[in-house]
Amino acid sequence: MYSIEVSEREKMLGYALSPVPNPAGKLPGEPEQVLAVAYTLDEENLIVKKLYPMGGCRYWHLKKASDDWRTVSNVEPDPGKAIERARLG
Secondary structure, X not given: OEOOOOOHHHHHHOXXXXXXXXXXXXXXXXXXXXXXXXXXXXXXEEEEEEEOOOOOEEEEEEEEEOOEEEEEEEEEOOHHHHHHHHHHO
């Protein structure tokens, strides 16, 4: 589940509530996009804040591959480091 609460630190880094690809968007009746805390690197790279069931969150780097989005990384707990990691490749 994606987070919809933007912290002050995330705001300072450039994160905002934005439409992002819905992982369930390929199922009938599910929207293709949902609102979530995200940082847009460019048209093909997003960092999305995802909540974990046991508490806390991680920042997922998603990369567009043709008409689908692929997870590049899902391990970063720090929003600033997630941006750095995504920029490095």
